[in-house]
Amino acid sequence: MANTWVVVDRIPDCDMCKLGPYPRTAPAYADGKTEMGPWANMCQPCFDHYGIGLGLGLGQELLLPGNAPSKEAI
Numbered sequence: 001m002a003n004t005w006v007v008v009d010r011i012p013d014c015d016m017c018k019l020g021p022y023p024r025t026a027p028a029y030a031d032g033k034t035e036m037g038p039w040a041n042m043c044q045p046c047f048d049h050y051g052i053g054l055g056l057g058l059g060q061e062l063l064l065p066g067n068a069p070s071k072e073a074i
């Protein structure tokens, strides 16, 4: 039972990159709780900046079905 990742059919766009003065589109690395409180899809740089970690109640790394087996040891 892993709480640090979740398999999704499609990687969503980073929610944080859409905000701000220079909106851009980036594939999300994780769906997680931000230091501001709300949950968001975040790319790696945004997760490093706004995320509070991976785990139950914190966030889950987003993986496509083909990427999941390598994470089975977690």
Ligand SMILES: [Zn+2]
Residues within 6 Å of the ligand: 014, 015, 016, 017, 026, 042, 043, 044, 045, 046, 047
């Ligand atoms: Zn981002």
